[in-house]
Amino acid sequence: MKWAGALAVLGLLALPLALSSYALTIFIFIFFYAFLGQAWNIVGGYAGQLSAGHAAFVGIGGYTAAMLSIEHGVTPWIGMFAGAVLAGLLGALIGFLGFRFGLRGFYFVLLTVAFAEVCRILVSNIDAVGGALGLYITFTGNPRHFQFQDQRAYYYIAFALMLFATGVAALIERRRFGMYLRAIREDETAAEAAGVDAFRYKMLAMVVSSSLTGLGGSFYAFYLFSLQPSTVFGIPLSVEIIIRPIIGGAGTLVGPILGSFILTPLGELSRHYLGQSGLHGAHLVAYGLLLIAVVLFLPNGAYPWLRARLARAGRAT
Amino acid sequence: MALLDVRGLSRRFGGLQAVRDLSFSVGEREIVALIGPNGAGKTTVFSLLSGFLAPDSGDVHLGGQSIVGRKPHAVCALGLARTFQIVRPFPKLTVLENVLIGALVRHPHRRDAEAHARGVLDEVGLAGKASQPAGTLTLSERKRLELSRALATEPRLLLLDEVMAGLNSTEVERTLDLVRAINARGIAVLLIEHVMRAVMSLASRIVVLNYGERIAEGRPDEIASDRRVIEAYLGEPDVDAAVP
Amino acid sequence: MAVGLTLIFGVMRVVNFAHGDMMVWGMYLAYVLAARAGLDPYLSFAFCAAALFVFGLAVQRGLVDRIVDAPHEMQILLMLGVALVMENVALLVFGPEPIRVRSPLGAATWYLGPLYVDVARLVTFGVAIVLTAALWLFLYRTDLGRQIRAAADNPYGALVIGTDVRRVYAAAFGIGAACVGAAGALVSPILPFQPSTGLALSVTSFNIVIIGGMGSLPGAFVGGVLVSVAESLGAVFLKPSLKELASFSLLILILIVRPSGLFGRRAS
Numbered sequence: 001m002k003w004a005g006a007l008a009v010l011g012l013l014a015l016p017l018a019l020s021s022y023a024l025t026i027f028i029f030i031f032f033y034a035f036l037g038q039a040w041n042i043v044g045g046y047a048g049q050l051s052a053g054h055a056a057f058v059g060i061g062g063y064t065a066a067m068l069s070i071e072h073g074v075t076p077w078i079g080m081f082a083g084a085v086l087a088g089l090l091g092a093l094i095g096f097l098g099f100r101f102g103l104r105g106f107y108f109v110l111l112t113v114a115f116a117e118v119c120r121i122l123v124s125n126i127d128a129v130g131g132a133l134g135l136y137i138t139f140t141g142n143p144r145h146f147q148f149q150d151q152r153a154y155y156y157i158a159f160a161l162m163l164f165a166t167g168v169a170a171l172i173e174r175r176r177f178g179m180y181l182r183a184i185r186e187d188e189t190a191a192e193a194a195g196v197d198a199f200r201y202k203m204l205a206m207v208v209s210s211s212l213t214g215l216g217g218s219f220y221a222f223y224l225f226s227l228q229p230s231t232v233f234g235i236p237l238s239v240e241i242i243i244r245p246i247i248g249g250a251g252t253l254v255g256p257i258l259g260s261f262i263l264t265p266l267g268e269l270s271r272h273y274l275g276q277s278g279l280h281g282a283h284l285v286a287y288g289l290l291l292i293a294v295v296l297f298l299p300n301g302a303y304p305w306l307r308a309r310l311a312r313a314g315r316a317t
Numbered sequence: 318m319a320l321l322d323v324r325g326l327s328r329r330f331g332g333l334q335a336v337r338d339l340s341f342s343v344g345e346r347e348i349v350a351l352i353g354p355n356g357a358g359k360t361t362v363f364s365l366l367s368g369f370l371a372p373d374s375g376d377v378h379l380g381g382q383s384i385v386g387r388k389p390h391a392v393c394a395l396g397l398a399r400t401f402q403i404v405r406p407f408p409k410l411t412v413l414e415n416v417l418i419g420a421l422v423r424h425p426h427r428r429d430a431e432a433h434a435r436g437v438l439d440e441v442g443l444a445g446k447a448s449q450p451a452g453t454l455t456l457s458e459r460k461r462l463e464l465s466r467a468l469a470t471e472p473r474l475l476l477l478d479e480v481m482a483g484l485n486s487t488e489v490e491r492t493l494d495l496v497r498a499i500n501a502r503g504i505a506v507l508l509i510e511h512v513m514r515a516v517m518s519l520a521s522r523i524v525v526l527n528y529g530e531r532i533a534e535g536r537p538d539e540i541a542s543d544r545r546v547i548e549a550y551l552g553e554p555d556v557d558a559a560v561p
Numbered sequence: 562m563a564v565g566l567t568l569i570f571g572v573m574r575v576v577n578f579a580h581g582d583m584m585v586w587g588m589y590l591a592y593v594l595a596a597r598a599g600l601d602p603y604l605s606f607a608f609c610a611a612a613l614f615v616f617g618l619a620v621q622r623g624l625v626d627r628i629v630d631a632p633h634e635m636q637i638l639l640m641l642g643v644a645l646v647m648e649n650v651a652l653l654v655f656g657p658e659p660i661r662v663r664s665p666l667g668a669a670t671w672y673l674g675p676l677y678v679d680v681a682r683l684v685t686f687g688v689a690i691v692l693t694a695a696l697w698l699f700l701y702r703t704d705l706g707r708q709i710r711a712a713a714d715n716p717y718g719a720l721v722i723g724t725d726v727r728r729v730y731a732a733a734f735g736i737g738a739a740c741v742g743a744a745g746a747l748v749s750p751i752l753p754f755q756p757s758t759g760l761a762l763s764v765t766s767f768n769i770v771i772i773g774g775m776g777s778l779p780g781a782f783v784g785g786v787l788v789s790v791a792e793s794l795g796a797v798f799l800k801p802s803l804k805e806l807a808s809f810s811l812l813i814l815i816l817i818v819r820p821s822g823l824f825g826r827r828a829s
Contacts, residue, residue, distance in 0.1 A: 048634070050634055050637065097813070097816075097817055101816070101817045103816060103817075105634065105637075106637060107816055109637060110767055110812070110816065111813065111816050113764060114809045114812050114813050114816070115813070117764065117809055118806060118809050118810070118813075121806050121809070122806070174427065175427065176421045176425055176426075176427065176430075179414065179417060179418060179421060179427075180418070180421070182407070182409075182410060182414075183407055183410070183418045186407035186408060186409060186410060187405050187406075187407055189369075189405065190401070190405035190406070190407065190466075191407075191418065192369075192388070192389040192390050192393075193367065193369075193389055193393060193398070193399055193400075193401070193405075193467070194393065194398075194418045194419045194422070194466055194467070194469075194470060195390050195393035195394055195418075195419065195421070195422035195470050196390055196418065197388070197390045197391075198390070235760055239641070239645070246638060282649070282653060284645055284648070284649040284652075285645070285646050285649040285650055285653065287642075287645055288641075288642045288643065288644070288645025288646035288647075288649065289642070289646055290642075291638060291639075291641060291642030291645065292624065292639060292642035292643060292646070294638075295635050295638050295639040295642065296624070296627055296639070299635060
């Protein structure tokens with residue numbers, strides 16, 4: 001398994017040499033959404049706290065880095081960490097309110113959605129940060145401004161981000177932190193009885209997850225050169241974030257990555273080909289159907305199912 | 318000084334006084350049984366002791382330290398571990414991982430914790446199932462798993478809530494031996510039990526609860542012939558088995 | 562609208578994220594009926610209710626039924642999937658532009674002394690009250706209604722006394738969908754709608770239901786009133802685009818202080 005991973009990494013590193021510009025874009029999105037999904041996975045997959053408002057962290061991270069760059073000329077390379085910190089703080093707030101007051105399951109989902117919407121509405125109405133029209137970043141092509149002439153630079157950065165998030169998740173998974181998160185997901189009360197400080201670990205997971213997501217916000221801002229509150233704080237983005245790890249396998253390392261490799265090309269290609277003939281949203285129908293199918297038939301996600309299938313096949317031979 | 322010292326414990330739910338001014342103690346190496354008719358408040362007492370519920374009044378000391386009002390994980394870290402009446406395994410985690418969660422309290426590093434967990438599984442007799450998902454276990458195995466998870470936290474006092482319920486006589490015997498072995502290692506046990514045979518053969522002292530109040534306390538033979546206890550249990554078939 | 566959601570959640574403890582989208586489908590149905598058959602939505606709402614009742618039944622039987630015992634997260638995700646499909650099928654069929662259904666009543670106003678009364682809103686309010694009353698009667702006076710309430714209170718107990726729980730669940734879901742279908746049709750002349758409206762409506766209904774109390778019918782009604790008042794106040798005192806802020810803040814407050822809502826009983 002490890003060998004396959006290493007090979008895949010090497011392959012992906014070499015890939016840009018062979019890809020067209022359009023294909024490169026698709027891969028950038030695959031990696032980027034895998035990154036966001038992996039970040040969400042820490043609190044949503046491992047700890048089982050379904051957050052449907054993670055877009056808020058993308059928004060905060062992106063807006064912070066963008067504003068710092070536009071208003072104060074701070075390079076995004078520093079700005080993105082500021083964004084991550086602010087996103088982490090928001091995550092801590094939401095986590096505190098949710099966990100301190102015992103909001104679980106559906107109520108927690110609603111809390112996260114409410115916060116994301118509040119952020120969206122607030123930012124849409126504050127003209128100082130661009131109001132409803134959002135922020136635009138002038139193109140300079142200067143690496144110090146986190147802008148690159150060559151698409152391939154973005155490819156490698158997105159790839160690095162994805163690996164970074166996966167690394168963080170892997171580190172967590174292996175240690176006591178990760179075990180405790182899984183115990184909390186399975187049965188929080190029983191975990192408490194076995195000595196797990198559920199509040200503390202849920203908070204930690206939330207802060208790590210939200211800061212990491214905030215980091216991604218900066219990438220979003222400087223790759224797409226614009227930020228609109230309705231896009232970057234909106235529920236559609238939150239859905240895009242959570243659907244990949246869920247379909248790929250929440251609570252596994254490979255899940256978000258696999259999910260992104262399945263869904264992102266699906267989305268991009270259908271948007272490209274069908275969108276032109278006026279069939280907007282076809283890919284979202286596919287997303288919805290896939291989600292329904294996964295919930296009904298593969299509740300643990302695609303990766304665990306694949307792994308079990310392969311194991312069975314291996315035993316049969 | 319007793320290991321567990323309970324004084325004046327009280328708790329009400331709305332109009333119902335579930336536990337009323339309860340006082341008792343458990344010594345360092347004792348096995349004490351908490352018995353009483355259904356609804357007497359026994360599991361409520363466990364929840365109060367382990368931090369899942371806060372008492373309205375009263376004091377609980379573990380090894381001289383007050384544990385009233387502390388959260389369950391803190392109580393566990395201080396040395397009081399409990400099992401649940403309806404077992405709560407982590408179904409998707411393996412048997413080993415289940416026990417590992419308990420072991421991690423005292424052994425923060427995975428490798429140490431794993432070694433310790435395997436030791437507990439050996440002691441309890443579940444070592445063969447270590448890599449099976451907990452959700453696939455039989456009831457008796459789940460009860461043993463619940464016990465081992467609590468045991469892995471290296472408690473000074475173990476609270477067992479109806480750990481014999483639903484077991485056949487062989488399984489009951491095996492569990493009796495296990496509890497005795499655990500106690501011999503120096504761990505005190507407070508158990509809630511309806512299976513009188515277990516209570517009579519394990520406990521050195523019995524506390525009887527009815528409507529949240531202590532109505533009797535004493536040695537097994539004293540309790541078996543206590544008029545008040547018999548009256549409280551009137552109609553319970555189990556009591557006949559206890560009276561010689 | 563919120564009454565329907567309460568019914569679905571109260572009875573089955575299933576969280577229906579597709580609620581708002583069902584309402585939007587009701588709206589689109591009304592639109593189609595108006596455009597093709599010339600039916601005024603104030604008349605066709607009954608048909609919309611019936612159509613969505615059938616649809617709700619189908620969804621319940623085909624999808625929700627399978628996961629009634631599954632952990633809540635799965636239910637949430639399932640309905641999210643349904644919501645996605647519904648919203649985007651609407652998008653594919655009708656396109657993204659907001660539309661409104663024309664109705665002669667829609668633009669009418671009555672002059673009551675010094676007050677202008679918007680007839681459309683008045684009729685909608687009136688019908689909502691009538692429907693709620695009818696629903697109340699149904700739940701408290703008919704056998705099926707009683708069974709639904711029993712199943713909501715104690716599913717196991719209801720099974721024991723011989724209730725066909727599956728049928729009850731299906732009925733509850735169907736009725737919930739019907740409520741929402743009716744609501745959609747009634748509101749279609751007043752509220753411009755597009756496929757993405759579904760999301761906003763779902764969130765609003767959740768707002769209402771949580772504030773009023775899950776599983777409580779009077780709660781849903783009171784919640785509805787509260788939320789509309791809050792939003793109107795918000796629109797008046799803050800900028801109009803911030804009115805949703807008021808209801809969301811209220812939601813957050815309630816979630817923290819009293820998640821069971823104003824009238825709700827504490828669920829598991």
